[in-house]
Amino acid sequence: MAVSKLKKLRTVAAVDPTPQETMSGWIERYTNYLRSECHLADNTVQAYTRDLVHMKEWLAGRSPTTMTIRDLSVFISFLKDRKLAPSSISRHVVAVRMFYKFLQLEGAVTDNPGELLATQKMWQRIPKVLTTGAIDRFLCAPKKWEPLSLRDRAILELMYATGCRVSEVSNMTLNNLRMDESYCLADGKGSKQRVVPLGQRAIEALRAYLTELRPQLARGKDSLAVPWVLLSRSGKRLRREAIWELIKRYALRAGIDPNVSPHTLRHSFATHLLAGGADLRLIQEMLGHASIATTQIYTQVDNSRLKKIHSQYHPRA
Numbered sequence: 283m284a285v286s287k288l289k290k291l292r293t294v295a296a297v298d299p300t301p302q303e304t305m306s307g308w309i310e311r312y313t314n315y316l317r318s319e320c321h322l323a324d325n326t327v328q329a330y331t332r333d334l335v336h337m338k339e340w341l342a343g344r345s346p347t348t349m350t351i352r353d354l355s356v357f358i359s360f361l362k363d364r365k366l367a368p369s370s371i372s373r374h375v376v377a378v379r380m381f382y383k384f385l386q387l388e389g390a391v392t393d394n395p396g397e398l399l400a401t402q403k404m405w406q407r408i409p410k411v412l413t414t415g416a417i418d419r420f421l422c423a424p425k426k427w428e429p430l431s432l433r434d435r436a437i438l439e440l441m442y443a444t445g446c447r448v449s450e451v452s453n454m455t456l457n458n459l460r461m462d463e464s465y466c467l468a469d470g471k472g473s474k475q476r477v478v479p480l481g482q483r484a485i486e487a488l489r490a491y492l493t494e495l496r497p498q499l500a501r502g503k504d505s506l507a508v509p510w511v512l513l514s515r516s517g518k519r520l521r522r523e524a525i526w527e528l529i530k531r532y533a534l535r536a537g538i539d540p541n542v543s544p545h546t547l548r549h550s551f552a553t554h555l556l557a558g559g560a561d562l563r564l565i566q567e568m569l570g571h572a573s574i575a576t577t578q579i580y581t582q583v584d585n586s587r588l589k590k591i592h593s594q595y596h597p598r599a
């Protein structure tokens with residue numbers, strides 16, 4: 283369908299705000315567009331919005347509708363000067379492309395200069411992975427005498443057993459748990475739900491938490507009022523930022539690199555499965571990756587481990 287026809291279908295008039303309000307107004311409309319029409323996950327919308335805020339800073343009051351491919355290339359150089367990682371710059375490129383596609387639909391521009399932006403060449407960085415010994419120390423870090431140890435142990439066991447993202451664990455509800463069938467449902471990116479198996483140790487940790495501690499945190503409220511699995515001290519949903527903090531704390535206690543993050547458990551989950559002989563396609567399904575290419579990074583992790591073992595033990599290495 284031609285842009286002119288799409289323009290007629292739009293209900294929002296393409297009225298350019300004053301120069302001082304230009305980018306702020308477009309960002310607000312763009313954010314609504316991503317949520318209502320593109321149906322992107324909240325975290326993705328927030329990331330793209332932050333990227334356009336960087337663009338707003340660079341524009342310094344100029345209208346985005348006057349930008350050319352040359353101007354946008356200068357913007358990318360601006361991001362490089364700010365020492366952003368290649369992956370962040372690549373996401374900015376995608377955000378800008380989608381933004382100018384939106385401006386086309388609004389009738390504010392005729393061409394999309396963002397389409398001509400070159401994608402950043404990213405080196406493949408091998409993700410941080412914990413050894414099985416480090417994982418054991420980490421999972422045992424919450425101590426029984428601590429008031430929230432049952433919840434924290436359940437969090438660590440759940441994340442390592444499923445490889446779920448921290449946001450997926452934070453938003454998991456009681457209806458997502460199928461412990462009698464040894465699996466749970468993870469609500470991933472783009473509102474896509476997937477089935478992930480649960481191991482026995484994770485099920486035991488979850489049962490102990492749900493039986494002994496969660497009713498106290500929920501303060502007698504039913505599952506309709508408090509549907510989330512993981513609750514804070516105040517009986518509310520445990521935010522992903524809080525999960526980040528407790529993982530850092532327990533990593534320090536276990537004598538592990540303090541730079542460990544929730545994603546480290548996800549990487550360790552996938553790498554240990556692969557090392558144990560799991561099929562890459564099955565790992566892709568459990569991680570919720572849209573493309574097998576994203577999952578293939580873990581084959582390099584395992585190869586690097588093999589090379590390290592070879593160099594350490596082979597007499598001719």
